[in-house]
Amino acid sequence: MSAPRASSSASTSTSTSSPPRSIKGRPEGGLGQVRGELVTRPYPEGPRPRFPAAMRTPVHDAARCDASGACARACPSEAIEVQARGQGEGAVFRLDYGRCTFCRACVDACPTQALSATDLFELAVRDRRDLVLEHRAGSRAPTAPTPPTSPSASAMLTEVQERVQRLFRGSLSVRAVDAGSCNGCEVEVGALTWPSYDLERLGIHFVASPRHADALLVTGPVTVNMRLALEKTFRATPDPKLVIAVGACGISGGPFRGSPEVLNGAGSSVPVNVWVPGCPPRPEALLYGLWLALGRLEQRLERGEVPAARSGSGQKA
Amino acid sequence: MSRTIPFEGDDAPKSAPAPLPPRRRSDGERGSEEERWVLGAGRAGPTELGRSGLWELGVPPGWWRATSLDLLTAGAHRISSLWAERDPKGVLLRALWLGEAGTRGILVRTLLDAPPPRVESLLPELSPALYFEREIAEMFGVEFHASPDPRPLLLHYRHALPPMIAAPDRAPPLDERSRFDFAPVEGEGVYEVPVGPVHAGIIEPGHFRFQVVGEEILDLEVRLGYTHKGTERLFEGLDPRRGTQLASSISGDHSVAGAVAYATAVEHALGHPPLERPTEMRRGALLEVERMAHLLGDIAGIVLDVGYAAGAAQANVLRNEAYTVLEELTGSRLGRGAVAVGGLARPLPREGLRPLAARADAVAKATVALLRHLEERPSVMDRVRGTGVVSKEVARALELVGPVARASGLDRDVRRDRPYGAYRGTELRVTHGSTGDVEARLRVKVDEVVEASRLFGTFLRRSGEAPAVPPAEPPRDGPGFGVGLVEAPRGELLFAVSLDLERGKLSRVHVREPSYLNWPAIEYAVHGNILPDFPLCNKSLNLSYSGFDR
Numbered sequence: 068m069s070a071p072r073a074s075s076s077a078s079t080s081t082s083t084s085s086p087p088r089s090i091k092g093r094p095e096g097g098l099g100q101v102r103g104e105l106v107t108r109p110y111p112e113g114p115r116p117r118f119p120a121a122m123r124t125p126v127h128d129a130a131r132c133d134a135s136g137a138c139a140r141a142c143p144s145e146a147i148e149v150q151a152r153g154q155g156e157g158a159v160f161r162l163d164y165g166r167c168t169f170c171r172a173c174v175d176a177c178p179t180q181a182l183s184a185t186d187l188f189e190l191a192v193r194d195r196r197d198l199v200l201e202h203r204a205g206s207r208a209p210t211a212p213t214p215p216t217s218p219s220a221s222a223m224l225t226e227v228q229e230r231v232q233r234l235f236r237g238s239l240s241v242r243a244v245d246a247g248s249c250n251g252c253e254v255e256v257g258a259l260t261w262p263s264y265d266l267e268r269l270g271i272h273f274v275a276s277p278r279h280a281d282a283l284l285v286t287g288p289v290t291v292n293m294r295l296a297l298e299k300t301f302r303a304t305p306d307p308k309l310v311i312a313v314g315a316c317g318i319s320g321g322p323f324r325g326s327p328e329v330l331n332g333a334g335s336s337v338p339v340n341v342w343v344p345g346c347p348p349r350p351e352a353l354l355y356g357l358w359l360a361l362g363r364l365e366q367r368l369e370r371g372e373v374p375a376a377r378s379g380s381g382q383k384a
Numbered sequence: 385m386s387r388t389i390p391f392e393g394d395d396a397p398k399s400a401p402a403p404l405p406p407r408r409r410s411d412g413e414r415g416s417e418e419e420r421w422v423l424g425a426g427r428a429g430p431t432e433l434g435r436s437g438l439w440e441l442g443v444p445p446g447w448w449r450a451t452s453l454d455l456l457t458a459g460a461h462r463i464s465s466l467w468a469e470r471d472p473k474g475v476l477l478r479a480l481w482l483g484e485a486g487t488r489g490i491l492v493r494t495l496l497d498a499p500p501p502r503v504e505s506l507l508p509e510l511s512p513a514l515y516f517e518r519e520i521a522e523m524f525g526v527e528f529h530a531s532p533d534p535r536p537l538l539l540h541y542r543h544a545l546p547p548m549i550a551a552p553d554r555a556p557p558l559d560e561r562s563r564f565d566f567a568p569v570e571g572e573g574v575y576e577v578p579v580g581p582v583h584a585g586i587i588e589p590g591h592f593r594f595q596v597v598g599e600e601i602l603d604l605e606v607r608l609g610y611t612h613k614g615t616e617r618l619f620e621g622l623d624p625r626r627g628t629q630l631a632s633s634i635s636g637d638h639s640v641a642g643a644v645a646y647a648t649a650v651e652h653a654l655g656h657p658p659l660e661r662p663t664e665m666r667r668g669a670l671l672e673v674e675r676m677a678h679l680l681g682d683i684a685g686i687v688l689d690v691g692y693a694a695g696a697a698q699a700n701v702l703r704n705e706a707y708t709v710l711e712e713l714t715g716s717r718l719g720r721g722a723v724a725v726g727g728l729a730r731p732l733p734r735e736g737l738r739p740l741a742a743r744a745d746a747v748a749k750a751t752v753a754l755l756r757h758l759e760e761r762p763s764v765m766d767r768v769r770g771t772g773v774v775s776k777e778v779a780r781a782l783e784l785v786g787p788v789a790r791a792s793g794l795d796r797d798v799r800r801d802r803p804y805g806a807y808r809g810t811e812l813r814v815t816h817g818s819t820g821d822v823e824a825r826l827r828v829k830v831d832e833v834v835e836a837s838r839l840f841g842t843f844l845r846r847s848g849e850a851p852a853v854p855p856a857e858p859p860r861d862g863p864g865f866g867v868g869l870v871e872a873p874r875g876e877l878l879f880a881v882s883l884d885l886e887r888g889k890l891s892r893v894h895v896r897e898p899s900y901l902n903w904p905a906i907e908y909a910v911h912g913n914i915l916p917d918f919p920l921c922n923k924s925l926n927l928s929y930s931g932f933d934r
């Protein structure tokens with residue numbers, strides 16, 4: 068393979084060769100011409116994309132699970148718990164997508180192929196508990212359902228959500244707040260503004276000041292040193308407002324969970340409306356989370372699983 | 385034992401041996417005593433450290449400063465990192481010094497065993513020591529005698545005990561914030577502009593305190609630590625194989641480089657046999673495509689901050705393409721989870737490598753075309769030329785690394801100077817500039833994208849077929865200490881790992897991200913610039929906050 072030589076060596080400035088022809092002022096191989104196709108990906112308006120190269124979301128099949136615990140031992144994020152129960156009750160397998168960093172180690176470790184990797188990326192939820200999957204190992208029957216959200220809390224959530232949907236529908240101004248991320252999430256949040264994802268086509272844009280914002284997008288585990296700044300930013304954002312917690316860190320502290328220097332996620336300091344798992348969440352996962360916040364899409368995940376009824380398009384309006 | 389330090393091992397790469405040059409003698413000091421450390425004075429002299437290509441040298445605390453300054457001035461070495469480690473008898477200080485390309489690094493250590501831990505500061509002679517010493521002081525409670533700046537670096541709150549000595553059991557309450565005084569600037573018409581920690585864009589948090597007259601920046605002081613997560617402490621007690629995730633989360637925008645540097649350090653410490661060549665090649669390919677994506681981000685940032693949105697959009701399209709290639713290879717756009725101790729976490733795909741190389745090549749060609757396009761736009765070139773100058777003298781004094789150092793005329797690149805993995809035996813073109821301004825950094829970065837795409841293609845071609853998955857049980861017969869030096873997209877990245885070989889656990893992990901050395905450059909780059917050019921200077925240096933704060 069031959070590589071082009073960049074003739075510039077910084078000190079000696081421009082090249083001697085004549086510059087390639089520009090087409091209507093655009094550099095050769097310019098926008099949309101890298102692979103000869105349009106660069107902006109149609110999601111979430113178009114069909115749901117597949118990512119065959121990125122099968123990273125673990126999915127659990129209770130019937131195959133023999134509760135060996137190999138997955139829990141392999142997991143670097145303490146996202147899996149396999150708990151023995153009393154006699155005859157079978158072990159409980161618990162997977163928290165809010166802690167998961169999508170490393171696939173559990174899938175590789177599972178001796179019975181109960182865990183498989185998928186490209187499921189529409190994982191964002193409104194209720195933190197919908198990120199937690201609980202299975203009885205070896206059984207097809209679902210585990211006793213976790214108690215539903217307390218009525219008062221869920222009513223409050225709905226009220227905020229409704230107000231927010233009525234007022235913001237169609238447009239949303241977002242202020243990104245890095246509360247101590249590793250900056251991996253910043254790459255993907257930033258990518259939303261690249262032509263490849265072009266957030267503004269959806270009526271969502273990033274603003275420079277919390278005073279102009281309808282929503283805060285919080286990345287990072289909330290470090291002790293950022294706690295005050297995050298709280299101040301939240302207070303500076305006019306009501307009603309949404310908070311979207313991004314990434315394993317923003318949800319649970321991610322790889323940094325348990326350090327005395329972090330507070331294990333945005334929920335420690337501000338009320339969170341939408342949780343977007345990932346490490347980092349890919350741009351499409353963030354788009355999904357933003358549309359979910361706006362109520363323009365339905366939530367797919369319920370108690371850590373995609374119910375059969377929702378395995379379709381999930382598109383609402 | 386001979387009377388000179390053998391800087392060169394028999395098997396070390398060529399290049400003339402560098403005998404210890406004449407020693408700096410001060411005020412009638414005679415040699416005999418000074419030479420004692422060379423001979424070991426009853427202690428062991430410099431010893432070889434496993435396969436990591438380093439000499440290790442222990443000195444008594446009283447010799448710390450003299451030894452360091454000797455290496456700096458007479459030995460023409462530069463400090464790569466300085467860190468501390470808990471020891472049953474006190475606090476162990478370690479410094480890694482690097483000489484000319486091809487020579488072995490020297491690891492100097494001293495044990496501060498008399499409480500309270502105390503040692504002479506390496507300031508003012510050694511500028512980079514400022515951050516190192518401030519961090520060690522707050523984290524380990526070491527007192528650096530005669531340090532001109534004892535302010536904390538990363539901690540914003542008071543802790544009962546230094547956190548690396550005794551982990552705090554709770555987050556300190558808000559009213560226990562510690563005091564931090566910015567250096568005052570006085571005079572008529574001088575005013576102060578505080579910026580941050582929450583910035584206007586989608587960037588990391590940090591605080592900038594500008595002293596401005598009119599629009600001109602007289603002085604800038606940076607306060608960091610906002611993203612401090614106590615990461616180094618989190619490594620302790622982990623199975624070394626489980627540390628790659630944290631290593632990738634030091635600075636997530638070079639996840640691969642972090643994981644490779646960490647894995648290399650652990651492999652040295654464990655006494656891992658050298659990796660198979662195809663595995664090294666695959667790691668190299670991932671490093672290079674990550675470099676492309678990262679540098680294209682820098683280019684996009686520069687172009688955006690001169691106000692040319694269309695150019696920035698183009699660079700970001702190219703950046704996305706590089707991330708897509710990385711995703712094809714690893715399943716993660718940022719290459720997270722791809723590298724494992726002893727190899728790669730899972731084999732790379734065998735099919736479709738050639739088209740990936742072609743895509744990287746197309747990105748490189750389009751990047752060059754973009755530069756030509758920018759060159760035709762005076763409104764762009766006027767803004768970048770002569771802006772944010774970091775002179776070669778400043779770059780050398782601060783011991784800058786990476787593209788920033790190269791743009792200022794320092795010809796250093798770990799890939800060539802201390803080749804590791806895929807870079808051993810691989811020709812490499814290192815570009816450097818001389819003007820040290822934003823334009824030089826822009827051009828160096830474009831060149832590096834091109835070279836990275838060439839290397840990516842080469843490494844992919846050579847990656848062949850080999851088991852990439854590491855052995856289940858790593859060996860445990862190494863020296864228990866290892867160093868990994870990698871040229872990350874931002875420059876030299878260091879991981880130093882101490883292992884408890886018996887228990888098979890990490891006992892100390894130190895990471896020095898390239899930005900740790902490069903951050904002070906921004907305080908120089910902005911001098912005499914106008915405030916609106918600050919974002920441009922900032923983007924062209926592209927400093928990692930998380931990498932600094934950890």
Ligand code: SF4
Nearest residue numbers: 142167168170171173
């Ligand atoms: S994919 Fe998630 S659950 Fe599985 S090992 Fe990785 S972090 Fe743990």
Ligand code: SF4
Nearest residue numbers: 248249251314315316
């Ligand atoms: S979630 Fe992952 S990518 Fe995002 S900040 Fe945390 S460690 Fe980094």
